[in-house]
Amino acid sequence: MGSGVSHQAPRRIFYYYRKNGRKCKNNIDFASKINILKDMEKKICTEDHNRIIRDICAWYRENKRDLPWRQSRDPYRVWVSEIMLQQTRVEAVIPYYRRFLEALPEVKALAECPEEKLLKLWEGLGYYSRVRNMQKAAREVMENHGGRIPLEREALLMLSGIGSYTAGAIASIAGGEAVPAVDGNVLRVYSRLFADERDVRKEKTKKAVTEELTLAMKAFFSGTDDLPGEFNQGLMDLGAGVCLPNGQPLCEACPCRLYCRAHEDGCETSLPVRAPQKARRIEDRTVLLITDTDKVAIRKRPATGLLAGLYEFPNYPGNLTDEESLAIVEARGLVPLHIQRIENAKHIFSHIEWHMQAYEVRIASFDREGREKPEAEDWILAGRQEIQARYAIPSAFGVYAEHVRLMRGPFGDSAGQTDGEAVVSTGNKALTGVSDE
Numbered sequence: 387m388g389s390g391v392s393h394q395a396p397r398r399i400f401y402y403y404r405k406n407g408r409k410c411k412n413n414i415d416f417a418s419k420i421n422i423l424k425d426m427e428k429k430i431c432t433e434d435h436n437r438i439i440r441d442i443c444a445w446y447r448e449n450k451r452d453l454p455w456r457q458s459r460d461p462y463r464v465w466v467s468e469i470m471l472q473q474t475r476v477e478a479v480i481p482y483y484r485r486f487l488e489a490l491p492e493v494k495a496l497a498e499c500p501e502e503k504l505l506k507l508w509e510g511l512g513y514y515s516r517v518r519n520m521q522k523a524a525r526e527v528m529e530n531h532g533g534r535i536p537l538e539r540e541a542l543l544m545l546s547g548i549g550s551y552t553a554g555a556i557a558s559i560a561g562g563e564a565v566p567a568v569d570g571n572v573l574r575v576y577s578r579l580f581a582d583e584r585d586v587r588k589e590k591t592k593k594a595v596t597e598e599l600t601l602a603m604k605a606f607f608s609g610t611d612d613l614p615g616e617f618n619q620g621l622m623d624l625g626a627g628v629c630l631p632n633g634q635p636l637c638e639a640c641p642c643r644l645y646c647r648a649h650e651d652g653c654e655t656s657l658p659v660r661a662p663q664k665a666r667r668i669e670d671r672t673v674l675l676i677t678d679t680d681k682v683a684i685r686k687r688p689a690t691g692l693l694a695g696l697y698e699f700p701n702y703p704g705n706l707t708d709e710e711s712l713a714i715v716e717a718r719g720l721v722p723l724h725i726q727r728i729e730n731a732k733h734i735f736s737h738i739e740w741h742m743q744a745y746e747v748r749i750a751s752f753d754r755e756g757r758e759k760p761e762a763e764d765w766i767l768a769g770r771q772e773i774q775a776r777y778a779i780p781s782a783f784g785v786y787a788e789h790v791r792l793m794r795g796p797f798g799d800s801a802g803q804t805d806g807e808a809v810v811s812t813g814n815k816a817l818t819g820v821s822d823e
């Protein structure tokens with residue numbers, strides 16, 4: 387090295403440059419040294435990247451998981467699987483993926499699918515806006531691309547709901563384009579490979595890593611038979627099964643262990659760097675499962691906002707007492723026979739946490755003669771089986787949907803015979819059901 391700096395010059399030079407390079411504009415001597423170091427770091431990084439890409443491609447070919455969407459390079463299948471995989475684990479995705487592909491085997495079917503059916507197919511996966519955007523993009527594909535999903539990253543980015551990660555995954559796996567697909571898993575592996583201390587929660591870090599990997603991939607794949615899709619899927623598999631997010635990564639099984647900088651420094655578990663997140667807002671809610679002998683009251687959520695257009699059990703802000711809950715039911719002209727506290731549940735959204743308490747309220751009948759019909763309001767009276775089959779209930783209410791599924795006939799005789807004041811019982815169980823949507 388002509389610079390007189392050892393080839394072992396630590397990566398800290400690079401980080402030092404990043405932090406201080408711009409401050410040294412007026413100090414030509416120092417700035418030129420920094421430029422030499424920058425060029426050298428680039429060279430080292432390129433060599434490192436080449437080695438990483440080559441080893442991960444080889445490792446992927448040996449170790450790739452046999453997954454249903456990997457049986458072809460069909461862009462529709464890649465697209466559906468990647469959107470689903472952004473939401474949950476591979477094992478959980480497989481049955482959803484199969485069901486979805488069976489019902490909507492091609493982009494045309496997705497474009498034409500009625501919304502209710504689409505949401506029902508997505509039920510349990512959460513993030514319903516993603517499947518709505520998929521349908522919007524499918525319609526754009528039908529209208530603007532003659533029903534053929536584009537294979538180039540730039541064209542994919544023009545479709546609704548397709549961001550950098552999904553475009554990179556489809557373009558590289560189905561189209562063979564040398565572009566990365568950078569998500570949280572890839573950022574974790576990358577930050578460990580280079581002992582990179584940039585905050586992975588920052589959008590600018592993701593953008594910079596995407597640029598760095600794009601340059602490295604374009605250079606590497608221009609002169610090799612390896613496939614860009616193999617590298618991206620290898621990185622995904624490495625992040626999912628070896629370079630694990632919590633606890634100790636399985637470095638002994640990693641194809642990059644001999645030169646991974648975090649492994650060398652013993653700092654695997656302190657990377658990636660993540661700035662603390664803002665605390666979520668806590669919302670207390672009271673859910674009412676209002677039922678007669680065979681129907682349960684549900685309602686449709688507004689067309690915009692959180693869980694838009696999905697179905698829910700009537701629920702209200704705050705921790706209502708049983709008297710307050712009964713008053714809501716009575717205000718609709720219904721006669722409550724029995725009220726019982728059931729499970730509490732918690733649901734975590736990205737910015738809000740719902741802490742839910744719930745009552746099962748047994749009423750005499752939804753359609754007692756002379757009573758105001760609850761359908762006149764915003765409630766829908768659905769049979770218990772019908773809820774399972776027809777209405778998309780988001781996982782925020784999963785504990786209560788399951789409670790409804792397991793409900794039996796009327797309460798004991800005394801409740802069944804009461805036609806005046808409701809019997810109150812407080813069978814309050816422990817908190818159940820924590821999920822993320």
Ligand code: SF4
Pocket residue numbers: 575578579628629630635636637638640641642643644646647648649654
């Ligand atoms: S050696 Fe360990 S820390 Fe480094 S990339 Fe592999 S699994 Fe992750």
